[in-house]
Amino acid sequence: RYVYRYSEQNSPLSRNIENRDVGDACVFLASNLSSGVTGEVHYVDGGMKIVGIPKPVTS
Incomplete structure (x- = not known):
């Protein structure tokens, strides 16, 4: 589920x-x-091919 939500938010x-x-x-x-x-x-x-997969921000 995390990957699904993450890709939705970053697409x-x-x-x-x-x-x-x-x-x-x-x-x-x-x-x-x-x-x-x-x-x-x-x-x-x-559109993910164009922008790539952003790296998660870590603290």
Whole structure:
């Protein structure tokens, strides 16, 4: 639970990614809307790839 709360508080979207988020990305990639997408890596991580995981502040 600590990791879940910690990632939620430190995520740029201020929420955790759910199964639905990953499924929506898969549906997009399988649809005609992604016909121009080739050779890309898509991170469904709420922006954590960009900012990284902050280190906890210790006293």
